[in-house]
Structure formats: structure tokens, C-alpha cells
Amino acid sequence: MSNAVEFDNIDVIFGNNQAKSLELLDAGKNRDEIAEATGDILGVANVSFDVPQGEICVLMGLSGSGKSSLLRCVNGLNKVSRGSLRVHDGDWMVDVTTCDTKTLRDLRRKCVAMVFQQFGLFPWRTVEDNVGFGLELDGMGPKQRREIVREKLALVGLDQWADKYAHELSGGMQQRVGLARAFATDAPILLMDEPFSALDPLIRNRLQDELLDLQDKLNKTILFVSHDLDEAMKLGNSIAIMEGGYVVQHGTPEDIALRPANGYVADFVAHMNPVHILRGRAIMQRVAKDQRTGSGDLPIKDENIRISLENGIIRAAHDGDLGELKLINYTGDLPTDLDPMDNSVIFVADDTVLLKDLIDMRGITQNPVLLTHEGRISGTLGRKAFFESLTQTASPAD
Structure with missing residues (x-):
């Protein structure tokens, strides 16, 4: 998968003594020490990571951690003091840190769109005219503009x-109007700066769900700023946690939840509910690649169950009677015609399935769950691994 955005040793200093401030930064001085010595503010320090095309990356941290400062570098609203920031759209690439004014303007018009926290709607314009504002600035005619806006x-x-x-x-x-305005440009990259934080919790949760549904349809690359861990875990394919301008950990939600890089990250996840975050792939017993096709038994612990492949076909045995268990593919909804505690069935689910859904499956059967990746068995989840996942506590890495 190719990258949409590449941060390469990005530093951002706000102030008039940038050379001196960068010198102090290289000497290991922190934000407060740099501010005292030069009067400059350290916004972002030594940030390097990539955002693959079609993924949602959430930038999060406490207020003042640098997440919005980093986000605004992508479309040039914040000037990068040092480093390289490359934005890709197919074969087209631009380094935001060195491009000319015309290229930067084209980037903002066609490649990167932004959704703000406070909606930014013009009160004298209708919803339709607000959504079509960017297209109007581009010189698009009323008829074509209306079709796109609708x-x-x-x-x-x-x-x-x-x-x-x-x-x-x-x-x-109003926030949906802001989304529609960003979508109207057909920009492949969206920057979303705490777009739901001003909304009531119920509305915020609903818009999060709607954003994920839209992402399934549109496959945008989204950089999303949030200070809410639950929101970050729900939306992000990856999460970058920032402190004092630095990215202290960048990884999948499972990485952040189970393997916090330091005490700062561990404090973030200390009171997190794992059922909405952990996925099957993080807790399953993995099946070796050479076992995923052909024939042979698959590993499973603490179960009176035998799982095997016969020429690539999954078979299940209970109490030694091969094939008596029925395999049910889980696609998001549980069957309504099964009795509770039906131990004659085994669920088969994609290994991205959430722990909360696995709990629902265990509410029907105590049998293990088989997990797949791209149609092939990738792991098994038996009783021991399932219950251990419910009591996992994160601790910072050494």
C-alpha cells in the first residue's frame, strides 16, 4: 500500500528566532526551556511517520501537545521549520515544505480538504451554497456545481x-454540511480538527458511526485530531499520541492499548474498556502460514474440540465425532434462530472482529471461534485466550 502523507523529521517553531530554537532543540532542550531562552514556541518536534492511502490516522494528546499544529502542516497552514512533508495523490507528489505558492494553492484546492471544529459555515448562505463554495471559487458553473452539491x-x-x-x-x-463541503472537492485527503468535540456525546457517537460508514464508501485518507481516546480507538486505523510536540507512540489501536510506550501513554489507556478496541487478531492463537491451506489439525487450547483442515476445507469435531459441529460465518449480525448456549455450532469471523462481537458469539456457544484473514484461517480463539483478553491490563514498555 502506498502512502498518502509522509512526515519526515518535522520540526515546527513559532517565533522569530528559529535557528537558535532549532539549535536548542538539537541540544535536548524542551518546550519550556526553548521558550525561556528565545521566546519561541515549540509546536512539533522530530515527527516521522507515514499515513497509508485510504486509512484514518488519529492525532491525539492533551491540549497543547502539538496535534493541531502537526495537522495544519499538511496543507501549509503552519510552516514547517525543518524536515520534509510529502503529500501523494496517485503518481502526483509534492513536498509541502519546499513547493511554490501556486503548487500549494493547487494542493489546497484539489488534494487536501479540511473540516473544522466550529463548522465554519457562512450564515448568509444556504446549505447548498455553503457546500458549493469551493467549487464556486474554482469557477465551476451553477448547473454542474448544483449536481455535485446535491x-x-x-x-x-x-x-x-x-x-x-x-x-x-x-x-x-451543521457538521454534516462541513463534511459535504469537504467531499464536494473530491480531495483524496481530509484533515479533521476535532470536528465532533463541540457536540453532545450522543450526536458525537452517531457522527463517528456515520464517518466510518462514509469511509467504507469513499476510501479517503483522513488525519483526524482528537483528545478523546475512545474516539481515537473507534475511528483510527492508526493513532499517533503526542506530548510536548513529540509523537511518543504511533501504532494500531491494539498496539496503543496493549503495549504503551511509556507512562504517559499508559495513563491514557489505564481506564479504557477493551471490548470496543481489541480485535480478534490481537488475542487469537495464530496459525502458521504453512498450516492455513492443505490438511492437518489447527492449534486450539483448553477446548474439547478438534479443528482441522481437509484439503483446505475446515472441519470441526466435538467429543471425537468429526464433522458434527456446524460452521456459521459471522458477518456482523448474529443468527436469530439459535438457542442460547448452542454448543453444536462454531463461529467463523474475520480476524478484525471486535472483542464485543466475540462476547456476543460466546453468549450463544462456548465453542472456540475461528478467525480468518482474506478468506484463510489465521487463528483460533479458545476459552483461555478469550477470558485472558477480558482482564488484560496495559503496562508501559521498559
Whole structure:
């Protein structure tokens, strides 16, 4: 998978003594020490990681950690003091730190769109005119602009509100207008700066779900700023946790939850509920690649069950009677015709399935769950691994 955004040793200093401040940064001075010596503010320090195309990367940390400062470097709203920041769209690539004004303007118009926390809607314009504002600036004609705007409003469920004004909409609806405006440009990269934080918890949760549904359809690359760990864990394919301008850990939600890099990250995840974060792949007993096809028994612990492959076909035995167990593919909804504690079935699910869904499966059967990746067995989840996952506690790495 190719990258959409590449941060390469990014430093951002706000102030007029950048050369001296960078010198102090290289000498190991922290934000407070740099500010005292030069009057400059350290926004971002030595950040290097990549964001693959089509993924959601959440930047999170406490207030002042540098997450919004880093986000705004991607479209040039914050100037990078040192380092390289490359943005890709297919074969097209630009280094935001060295490009000219015209290229930066093209980047903002066609490649990177932004959704703000406070919606940023013009109160004198209708919903339709707000969504089409960028297209209008681009010189697109009214007919074509209207077609695109109506399509994007339908995408976010607001096609019946096109003629309304911002004050006639709820906060959640106004944020949907902001999303539609970003989608209207067809930019492959979206920057979202705490877009849901000003909303009530119920509305925020609903918009998070809607964003994930839209992402399934649109496959954008999204950099999403949040200070809410639950939100980050729910939305992110990866999470970058920042402190004092530095990225102290970058990894999958499972990495962050189970293997915090230091005490700062461990404090973030200390009171986290694992059922909404952990996925089968993080807790399963892995099946070796050479065991995933052909024939032979698969590993399973603490179960009176035998799982085997016969010429690539999964077979299951209970009490030594091969094939008596029924395999049920889990696709997001549990069957409604099964009795509770039906130990004649075994669920087969993708290894990205959440622990909360695995709990639902265990509510029907005590048998192990078989986990797959791209259609092939990748692991097994028996009783021991399942119950251990419910009591896992994270501790910082040494």
C-alpha cells in the first residue's frame, strides 16, 4: 500500500528566532526551556511517520501537545521549520515544505480538504451554497456545481435541507454540511480538527458511526485530531499520541492499548474498556502460514474440540465425532434462530472482529471461534485466550 502523507523529521517553531530554537532543540532542550531562552514556541518536534492511502490516522494528546499544529502542516497552514512533508495523490507528489505558492494553492484546492471544529459555515448562505463554495471559487458553473452539491448532500443525508440556512440546523447537521463541503472537492485527503468535540456525546457517537460508514464508501485518507481516546480507538486505523510536540507512540489501536510506550501513554489507556478496541487478531492463537491451506489439525487450547483442515476445507469435531459441529460465518449480525448456549455450532469471523462481537458469539456457544484473514484461517480463539483478553491490563514498555 502506498502512502498518502509522509512526515519526515518535522520540526515546527513559532517565533522569530528559529535557528537558535532549532539549535536548542538539537541540544535536548524542551518546550519550556526553548521558550525561556528565545521566546519561541515549540509546536512539533522530530515527527516521522507515514499515513497509508485510504486509512484514518488519529492525532491525539492533551491540549497543547502539538496535534493541531502537526495537522495544519499538511496543507501549509503552519510552516514547517525543518524536515520534509510529502503529500501523494496517485503518481502526483509534492513536498509541502519546499513547493511554490501556486503548487500549494493547487494542493489546497484539489488534494487536501479540511473540516473544522466550529463548522465554519457562512450564515448568509444556504446549505447548498455553503457546500458549493469551493467549487464556486474554482469557477465551476451553477448547473454542474448544483449536481455535485446535491450528490454530496445526499451522501450525508441532508439533500432535503439544501435551501435552509445554518441557524435552522442542529449542531450535528451543521457538521454534516462541513463534511459535504469537504467531499464536494473530491480531495483524496481530509484533515479533521476535532470536528465532533463541540457536540453532545450522543450526536458525537452517531457522527463517528456515520464517518466510518462514509469511509467504507469513499476510501479517503483522513488525519483526524482528537483528545478523546475512545474516539481515537473507534475511528483510527492508526493513532499517533503526542506530548510536548513529540509523537511518543504511533501504532494500531491494539498496539496503543496493549503495549504503551511509556507512562504517559499508559495513563491514557489505564481506564479504557477493551471490548470496543481489541480485535480478534490481537488475542487469537495464530496459525502458521504453512498450516492455513492443505490438511492437518489447527492449534486450539483448553477446548474439547478438534479443528482441522481437509484439503483446505475446515472441519470441526466435538467429543471425537468429526464433522458434527456446524460452521456459521459471522458477518456482523448474529443468527436469530439459535438457542442460547448452542454448543453444536462454531463461529467463523474475520480476524478484525471486535472483542464485543466475540462476547456476543460466546453468549450463544462456548465453542472456540475461528478467525480468518482474506478468506484463510489465521487463528483460533479458545476459552483461555478469550477470558485472558477480558482482564488484560496495559503496562508501559521498559
